[in-house]
Amino acid sequence: MTPFTSRRHHSVAALGEMRLIAAIRRWLGDSTPVAPFGIGDDCAVLAPAKRHQLVTTDPVIYGQHFDDEVPARSVGAKLLKRNLSDIAAMGGIPRTAVVSMALAPDTSVAWVRMFYLGLAAAARRTNVKIVGGDIAQAPDGFLGAFLTLHGESSGPRVVTRRGAQRGDWIYVTGRLGGSLLGKHYRISPRLAEGAWLARRREVRAMLDVSDGLVKDLIPLTPAGTVPAVFAKTVPISGAAKRRARITGRSPLSHALCDGEDFELLFAVSSSANLTTFERAWQRTFPRLRLSRLGYFARRQDLPATALRLGDYHGYEHLR
């Protein structure tokens, strides 16, 4: 569905800002509280927070994160899920969001409606309240939605990207690659898994795979080490294999580089009992694969069988 319309009476410009905002409140339904705790005042007002708070922001932009092929409902859901994945990566619980829209005047009201219905459905499923936002006019052809998500720690600890040490094990959830074949619109943010991992002392550092395993391993890697990851340990998705048939590249390179997997990548202490840890995982999340990719090694100790990750390129924005 294209977001733009040539029929002016179907456009957001014809509806006007005030009626559009009123419509958005209807579309969001019970996923938005009423002012002063939601849309309709200068600021949203939130209750005091006893735990550490988490804040993240990620957009979806037409031509960049979605196109005419993607249903507007899926775009709305994806906007929230991208941000949910960041909260999951810190072991947090999502709470509230604000959404800033930049709309060309000829954006169709029907598209915006489906977008907000998709956003509201995803918010309802994850107990997130849309507490505010903004509507701004954008130049012709532009459509972007910028969401800021607030959460809090699920326990005493927030897991950051730092903290891994030499010898620590590298794990990833799920299967990787092929997100261009639609998976990134069916993201399941790993919220329960992230909160569970944050309670495990042997987990030292964590992030979500958004730019591809190769690129996202970089911030997790302790200084003076390199990731020793082996080809046979990488969980390659079916989509990565299908995509490889189209591109002529290897399924492994798609699993390593594609990005938008939104799986959790984390480091487990070298002194941990891996059997205990992996059994506990399997009991708790029997349906989600967990893969031990390798470990952080001194550069001079890198096994000859380890993947040369420098030969692969993760997704770099603005290139």
Add this chain to the structure above:
Amino acid sequence: MTPFTSRRHHSVAALGEMRLIAAIRRWLGDSTPVAPFGIGDDCAVLAPAKRHQLVTTDPVIYGQHFDDEVPARSVGAKLLKRNLSDIAAMGGIPRTAVVSMALAPDTSVAWVRMFYLGLAAAARRTNVKIVGGDIAQAPDGFLGAFLTLHGESSGPRVVTRRGAQRGDWIYVTGRLGGSLLGKHYRISPRLAEGAWLARRREVRAMLDVSDGLVKDLIPLTPAGTVPAVFAKTVPISGAAKRRARITGRSPLSHALCDGEDFELLFAVSSSANLTTFERAWQRTFPRLRLSRLGYFARRQDLPATALRLGDYHGYEHLR
């Protein structure tokens, strides 16, 4: 200064995302804390909050909120100040912000640098920490920055837009109109004034004038009443008068409609002692004009000398 460059080696695309983010951290300097409390992790981590929290979001978009004529530093400052004005309007104290940028590949690094320096300077002056953000690629010709600002209440009370009653007095700070002649790049968010007003019991409702007095009076007006505002009470700015000479419209209509004044508009209880209130204001803010515009009247009691506000139109986005 135009934000775009035809020399590829001067563009953000040539720099690449990772080096751009490193540069942004340098440009922000001490206005950004280090991860995990700032840029560089999946989420920013904020300390627990004892008071009610405030959240607001507003963007600046090329062609809409600024153009080639506006220095990039001023655009960065304006982005923060627009949001600060919303915190001021609730009587709050600003604390932290996240910034989501959408950049065309040919955006010049020099422009982005000056933008962030302007943002950092404004943040430093108001004790705001930039704790995180996102950089996304946008189509050619697009440049937008979307900021979400977090604050907290300055005292036991958050002042919302609702709460005015029939007979209450209408006040506004400063002078109105002519923002197109540059004033909106020199906004002084009324933070101290908003916090002071939130502590005064006679103040019942408040907002900031962003879309023009006529439009912004609407949400403040109690049901069953209309604002009785008189021509001679409206504080017309010098810029509104200069603008009127260009447009041929009246200075009053510019003061009523221009928008982006970022002054505080509020209701004072009809039972308040106005002399006491106005003297307390003058002692505390001797240099900032305070104007009593009128009061909320029953429609059938509207004096014949009151302005017919329906004849004027505030700024409506998306039109």
